[in-house]
Amino acid sequence: MEPIDVELSEAELELPEEPMLLNVGPSHPAMHGTVRCVMELSGELIHRVDVQVGYLHRGFEKMCERGTWAQVFPYVDRCNYVSPMLNNVGFALACEKMLGIEVPERCQWYRMALGELARISDHLTCDGAMAMELGAFTPFLWMIKGREMIWDIMEEETGARLTHSFGRVGGMAAPPTKGFKEQSLAVVEHILSIVSEVEKLMFGNRIFLDRLEDVGVVSAENAISLGWTGPCLRASGVAYDVRKAAPYLKYDEVEFDVPVGEKGDCLDRFIIRLEELKQSVRIIRQSLARMADSGPINVVDPRVMLPPKEEVYNTIEGTIQHFKIVMEGLKIPAGEVYSYTEAGNGELGFYLVSDGSGTPYRVRIRPPCYYITGGLEHVITGQMMADVVPCFGSLNMIGGECDR
Amino acid sequence: MAQALIDLIKRQFPTAVLETHSQHGDDTLVLNALAWKAVAEFLFSSPDAAMNMLVDLTVVDYPDREPRFEVVAHLHSLSLGHRLRLKARVGNPEGEGAAIASLTEIWASANWAEREAFDMFGVTFTGHPDLRRILMYPEFEGYALRRDYPADKIQPLIPYREIPGIEKVAPFGRDEGMSFGRQVHARWAEDSEDSQAN
Secondary structure: OOOOOOOOOHHHOOOOOOOEEEEEOOOOOOOOOOOEEEEEEEOOEEEEEEEEOOOOOOOHHHHHOOOOOHHHHHHHHOOOOOOHHHHHHHHHHHHHHHHOOOOOHHHHHHHHHHHHHHHHHHHHHHHHHHHHHOOOHHHHHHHHHHHHHHHHHHHHHHOOOOOOOOEEOOEEOOOOOOOHHHHHHHHHHHHHHHHHHHHHHHOOOHHHHHHHOOOOOOOHHHHHHOOOOHHHHHHOOOOOOHHHHOOOOOHHHOOOOOOOOOOOOHHHHHHHHHHHHHHHHHHHHHHHHHOOOOOOOOOOOOOOOOOOHHHHHHOHHHHHHHHHHHHOOOOOOOEEEEEEEEEOOEEEEEEEEEOOOOOOOEEEEEOHHHHHHHOHHHHHOOOEHHHHHHHHHHHOOOHHHHHO | OHHHHHHHHHHHOOOOEEEEEEEOOEEEEEEOHHHHHHHHHHHHHOOOOOOOEEEEEEEEEOOOOOOOEEEEEEEEOOOOOOEEEEEEEEOOOOOOOOEEEOOOOOOOOHHHHHHHHHHHHOOEEEOOOOOOOOOOOOOOOOOOOOOOOOOOOOOOOOOOOOOOOOOOOOOOOOOOOOOOHHHOOHHHHHHHHHHHHO
8 A cells, every 4th residue: 555644745745935916805604894905915914904984985074065954964874884873963053053052951851862882882882893803703693683773763763663864953853752761761771781691691702802913902092093983982991072171062070980901912802891881871871861851852943944844835934944844955054063072983074065055065064983983904914814804893994884 | 082193293303393283073183294204103013093094085186276186085993982183285387297005015905096096187196016007997088086177078099909810899889878978068069070071
């Protein structure tokens, strides 16, 4: 019989000398946004990487210049489709800042409660997807179950699970439903129990921790220079939260903490989201306790608000007012404003330029994701190929917001 | 604080500041485009300003004005907590010659922000290490966010690469899958009829 092991001298093995070029994406299952990474690998190490975005570009800013101010709301829904309520409120606040109006107190508490619910759903999705991409499917299902409960509340309140278009300049589309407080309190309770179960499951799991710890470390200095905001910046140890630094709505009247990470690695970004989620629950409880059960939800201002339907159908003034606001759009005084709020991923800014007509002259959205994804190259260069998945997951790139 | 900051810049760069205003509490400096980078560098390094974050950089197009484009940057100091908006005007009414110094050496976030501004408005940033389109594809013609770019304009098809042995997939109609396909511009409608006839 012939010997099985053939003698091979080392010199006969031909190993490729030039670095290998690898395409990940545009729709790789591990990339939960449509993004393409062209990587130059040397062995398993990433030498160079080119992150390419734009696959979900829908011309958001161009479309905004074609409609009225109120018609922008459905578009901002589709920017960050995991927490659309925060975008709705952000845009409404920017318009209200230009108009110089403030919504009634009840509406402010309502916006905060809805916004924090949306933030919880955002963080649940991000952490759940991140765990799933690393092979932990159970926490993903638990977290998505929690998110589904929040979307049930949203459906009850707004009529739509995902794209609510619920914000209005000068208020909200409808007042809170009767069961809103009760349902929300029950759901956040349930979500806290889900989070504690997830923590027990994940933080005792060595495989999970090994894949996140000291992977994708970003220093505070680099994170600031890259324009990172939100959980990613806070994981690097910078306690910057728009809700604390420049409080809007009633955030200066509620108690909550800003959790801050130490190392800025993927694990910190994972934990920060779970901690923030608990803070959101605190805010929701306080907001619901202080939200009145009755009272106006919209400002009384015929320039911006549609008149009640009885007036539209029965009086000529009401009909004209309705017609003017719908056809010409509400008029926002000429000028410019930069208004920013804390969205799921960080500072969501709206730079609006108005020429005084019913159509926006320019709507610039400052998407937190765009700048965070811009830092992906910095995060994964020099890492192992397998670390791309947790790094990318921890940044929570939302395609709609990044590419607009 | 903010007024003190504006005064500081005015003292430091007496000729660079063209106008200032603070509408809705946003302090704005309109700068001479040539001093763009020098002022930004000063704002970054001076301990009184300490603008360590470039929050956003974008462009606003005013086709009737000369210079046409307004480059707008929002700066934020995380340590001191103040914000400032910088503006500079560039480009002639035809949209040519719009160039301004790149801020990528000061803030890393300027990299993608300037690429997007270039992609959407055709403003070039001199000194940018990697100035190519980011949201649009390389063959895109024109600059989508300019006011004179029609929203219903249909881009020409990108020719197929000729690879022997591989048959082409049938191309889509010109108005297929475009966001404004229902309202095809008259000029383009004729074109697409022609191409269908062919």
